[in-house]
Amino acid sequence: MRHPPVFRVRRALVALLTAAVAALVPFTVAVPARAAAAPSSPSSAAAVSGAGYWHTEGRRILDAQNQPVRMAGINWFGFETSNYVAHGLWSRDYKSMTDQMKSLGYNTIRLPYSDDIFKGTQPNGISYANGMNADLQGLNSLQVMDKIVNYAGSIGLKVVLDRHRPDSSAQSALWYTSAVPETTWITDLKALATRYQGNTAVVGIDLHNEPHDPACWGCGDTSTDWRLAAERAGNAVLSVNPSLLIFVEGVQTVNGQSTWWGGNLAGVAAAPVRLSVANRVVYSAHDYATSVAQQPWFSDPSFPANMPAVWDKYWGYIFKQNIAPVWLGEFGTTLQSTVDQKWLAALVDYLRPTSTYGADSFNWTFWSWNPNSGDTGGILKDDWQTVDTVKDGYLASIKSPGFGGGGGGGGGGDTTAPSTPAGLAVTGTTASSVSLSWSASTDDTAVSGYDIYRGATKAGEATGTTFTDTGLTAGTRYDYTVQARDAAGNTSPASASVSATTSGAGGGSGGCTATYKVSSDWGSGFNADVTVTNTGSTTTKSWQVTWEWQGAQTISGMWNASYTQAGKAVTANNADHNGAIAAGASTGFGFSAAPGGAGTPVLSCRAGS
Secondary structure, X not given: OOOOOOOOOOOOOOOOOOOOOOOOOOOOOOOOOOOOOOOOXXXXXXXXXXXXXXXXXXXXXXXXXXXXXXXXXXXXXXXXXXXXXXXXXXXXXXXXXHHHHHHOOOOEEEEEEXXXXXXXXXXXXXXXXXXXXXXXXXXXXXXXXXXXXXXXXXXOOEEEEEEEEOOOOOOOOOXXXXXXXXXXXHHHHHHHHHHOOOXXXXXXXXXXXXXXXXXXXXXXXXXXXXXXXXXXXXXXXXXXXXOXXXXXXXXXXXXXXXXXXXXXXXXXXXXXXXXXXXXXXXXXXXXXXXXXXXXXXXXXXXXOOOHXXXXXXXXXXXXXXXXOOEEEEEEEOOOOOXXXXXHHHHHHHHOOOHHHHOOOOOEEEEOOOOOOOOOOOOOEOOOOOOEOHHHHHHOHXXXXXXXXXXXXXXXXXXXXXXXXXXXEEEEEEOOOOEEEEEEOOOOOOOEEEXXXXXXXXXXXXXXXXXXXXXXXXXXXXXXXXXXXXXXXOOEOOXXXXXXXXXXXXXXXXXXXXXXXXXXXXXXXXXXXXXXXXXXXXXXXXXXXXXXEOOOOOEEEEEEOEEEEEEOOEEEEEEOOOOOOOOOOOEEEEEEEEEOOOOOOXXXXXXXXX
């Protein structure tokens, strides 16, 4: 778990290798030796795969058609915090972000949550401005999770649900606390398995995030033995849905040897997890760089050449001995130090390039999508839109073809263009800039971005559904359209055009006010008039009036002005004949809308002079 300080209880530095676990019971379970599987050919692994539920075979994960798959994904946290929902929805539409994940080549989402979401919690931190996240309004946290899962599945992504915390306050060492006993943990795991039964977008559940001291592996004490607890919980999940994968993380310390929380799977060799359904266990490790905490191996004179042996010791041997698949469920760094850069480059090489090994590789989900992870940052920068291309670039060689016919960055034979962007609207202007927003387009694979045109000139590109055009001339009208494109290069038709006028050059010479009056209201609809008055000292060249409805009103027609409406937001621009208003003079426009009873919105007016 890597969270911003407001959500994170900063962990103590992990104990050094000399740390001891008291009274460990000697392991008695022997595991037959397995020969390492030969690497599969990259060409066969590169075929589109991922259909249905998944199962394991040795160190590989196979889909319902027995095709090998490689999980190459991203962590998107937030449901486990006091927001009770995935973060970033205060800035962007959830579909837009999910589309962007796929366009970057991530094929799996690890979705952390806490048991609080089973209490009917209402999410906070979701914006519905300009039509964003419109279908999430009024939903509780689990219902929002349904929406994210279903949309991810509809574009070919898979989801692993991660029981990250017992409650939203902090991470716990054990899988239970006094407030959230083991019985609640298991009941809630079964509830999730039941909720998504038959929905193959959800391929598995990560039973508990980062067990750590005093959690042990194979010690036999049912109150602290994580391996035994994972068996109890895993079998409970499989009793509801025997098709799910069960992801089991490591602990911190085994036989006196310590590493990252959840990162020590050394105990699997002698004490594997035993489940009631065969071929369902995937072992999960976590590994981090110095931006999270120092470890002795970072100061080894041979670093980074020493790292493969460290990873072999704690979790890599499980894959290399063909015992089971290994999923690096979390790894991340701010990349600010040279040590961290070398660490990530070495780790990516250890995880095996897809071009060489195909799906016969380690599986992974990077921490994190979110930029607000306090000690790692994310793939997105702080605007929740711009990609950290340096960080994302480190992962390029281990990304994998998408599932369900999707792209993973490759177009293949895709010839279907995205849908036309709708709801293009002006959200703000200054003397030198115009800000725009629109509703996300859809595509048979994924929308990879948008091209914004100022007249016939391309003004820029965006991966999300907002854009600000800068360097403009004051008091000037500009017309905009937007086109969506996918990874194969298909482009949508242009959106409806919207015009915007930058504000005056300054000095207090330009300005306007707008007043609103309902002229008739018959219940199912109404007419209204707006008066625009020039409050400046020079004649205006143009004007723009904006407002947001308090209800669900929709404009059906407007005279003496042009308009756009995106959700509740309305933008009205002058017609050709009434943009010029003398100082102190007024002009007006009117419109029809429905339903009636709208009340009086707050109007904002901008004038170009």
